[in-house]
Amino acid sequence: MKIRQLHREDDRVLATIIRHELEHYQLNLPGTAYFDPELDHLSEFYRYPGRGYFVVVDANDQVVGGAGFGEYVPKRKIAELQKVYISQAAQGHGWSYPLIKKVEQAAREAGYEYIALESHHRLAAALHVYHKLGYHSMPASLTTSDAHNLMDCFMIKPLTETGDFPLKI
DSSP states (O other): OEEEEOOGGGHHHHHHHHHHHHHHTTOOSTTSGGGOTTGGGHHHHTTSTTOEEEEEEOTTSOEEEEEEEEEEEGGGTEEEEEEEEEOGGGTTSSTHHHHHHHHHHHHHHTTOSEEEEEEOTTOHHHHHHHHHTTOEEESSOSSOOOTTTTOOEEEEEESSTTSOSSOOO
16 A cells, blocks of 8 residues: 555546445435535646645555545634545555545645544444544534535544644634
8 A cells, every 4th residue: 555646647536436435325415525526637626735635556556545635714724634535445454544644744734733524424434534533523514615515524633732622613
């Protein structure tokens, strides 16, 4: 397993993985990442400052998953953990842990002090990973965006030891 930055050539396979995983959990619905306009061109979306995306590649150098970060509440230095997906064939190897840690490190280096996420209760394995990595549940989203309005699990984690926690918004 290797983690590297997303390349343009990865866009198609990554979009396929994300859509397949959402279909598997019957979340191929409006209000999820399934219909995000940037999904087919993630390398373009994540090339801007304050964003980043990394992929996991297997021993054959095939992309088997990815995760990224972007702006969430910039005034409060809060990034969002975004589009964390590992293909069905590659699940169960623990690859999401180092992948998410790499994203957190990059978000910290980009100047963020917290990282939040929006997920769904059907994604129980992902929620388990987030809890193990130190994410804390929040009662609601920190934004009013309707882009992912089907998400019903919200979590946050401080990226620095000096950050106030729990975060008061």
